[in-house]
Amino acid sequence: EPEVTQTPSHQVTQMGQEVILRCVPISNHLYFYWYRQILGQKVEFLVSFYNNEISEKSEIFDDQFSVERPDGSNFTLKIRSTKLEDSAMYFCASSDWGGSYNEQFFGPGTRLTVL
Amino acid sequence: AQRVTQPEKLLSVFKGAPVELKCNYSYSGSPELFWYVQYSRQRLQLLLRHISRESIKGFTADLNKGETSFHLKKPFAQEEDSAMYYCALHSGGYNKLIFGAGTRLAVHP
Structure with a gap:
C-alpha cells in the first residue's frame, strides 16, 4: 500500500x-x-499546497x-532561521x-530539535 | 472560532468494557468531522469520518449537532485498541484539519 514518507526521522540543528x-x-x-505538533500540544495545521502554490x-x-x-515528487518544508x-x-x-470528506494520509513525521 | 475539544487526556479501561471518547466542536457552518488514530510508533491514520456513518474496528461515532459533539464509542474494548485518538474538524477551504488535543486510550487486560 502506498505511503507518505518523510526524511529525516530526526533532525537536530542549532538555533539560527x-x-x-x-x-x-x-x-x-x-x-x-x-x-506540526509541539510536545504535549495539539497537531496544528501549517500550510496546504495545490497546483504548485500555497x-x-x-x-x-x-x-x-x-x-x-521542486521535482514533482518531493514536497519540502524549509525553515530559514530556526528558533x-x-x-x-x-x-x-x-x-x-480536494473534497471535504477526503482522507489525508500522513507521513511518520520528522522530529526537529533546535538547540 | 473553529475549535475541537477533547476533554480527557487519558481514558483507562479494562478489556471488554465500553469506551466513549468525547469530542466537542465549535464551527459556524455544517461540520465535517473525523477520528484519526495513532498506534504506538505508527503514523496518524483515519479511523472514521462522520459522513460515512460506518463502523470501523467496532468503533462508531455519531454527529450530534444540538450538542456539537462527535463522541467515539465502542461497546467492548480490546487491548489492541490502546492508542492515541484525535478528533478533527475539516474547516472548509483547502482541507485544513483542526485537531483536538487527543485522548490516550489504555485498555488493560
Missing part, C-alpha cells in the same frame, strides 16, 4: 540554522500539507517558513482530491 524537511507524498495525490497557511507559517515541490520554539514533530500529509 536553516533546515529542510523532506516528504514524498503518495504518487497520484494532488494536495499536500504540513502540520492554497492556505496558518498564522504560524510566517516568513521564516517556505514550501516547495527554539520550532522544536516539534512535523507531519507531512497528502490527499488525492
Whole structure:
C-alpha cells in the first residue's frame, strides 16, 4: 500500500540554522500539507499546497517558513532561521482530491530539535 | 472560532468494557468531522469520518449537532485498541484539519 514518507526521522540543528524537511507524498495525490505538533500540544495545521502554490497557511507559517515541490515528487518544508520554539514533530500529509470528506494520509513525521 | 475539544487526556479501561471518547466542536457552518488514530510508533491514520456513518474496528461515532459533539464509542474494548485518538474538524477551504488535543486510550487486560 502506498505511503507518505518523510526524511529525516530526526533532525537536530542549532538555533539560527536553516533546515529542510523532506516528504514524498503518495504518487497520484494532488494536495499536500504540513502540520506540526509541539510536545504535549495539539497537531496544528501549517500550510496546504495545490497546483504548485500555497492554497492556505496558518498564522504560524510566517516568513521564516517556505514550501516547495521542486521535482514533482518531493514536497519540502524549509525553515530559514530556526528558533527554539520550532522544536516539534512535523507531519507531512497528502490527499488525492480536494473534497471535504477526503482522507489525508500522513507521513511518520520528522522530529526537529533546535538547540 | 473553529475549535475541537477533547476533554480527557487519558481514558483507562479494562478489556471488554465500553469506551466513549468525547469530542466537542465549535464551527459556524455544517461540520465535517473525523477520528484519526495513532498506534504506538505508527503514523496518524483515519479511523472514521462522520459522513460515512460506518463502523470501523467496532468503533462508531455519531454527529450530534444540538450538542456539537462527535463522541467515539465502542461497546467492548480490546487491548489492541490502546492508542492515541484525535478528533478533527475539516474547516472548509483547502482541507485544513483542526485537531483536538487527543485522548490516550489504555485498555488493560
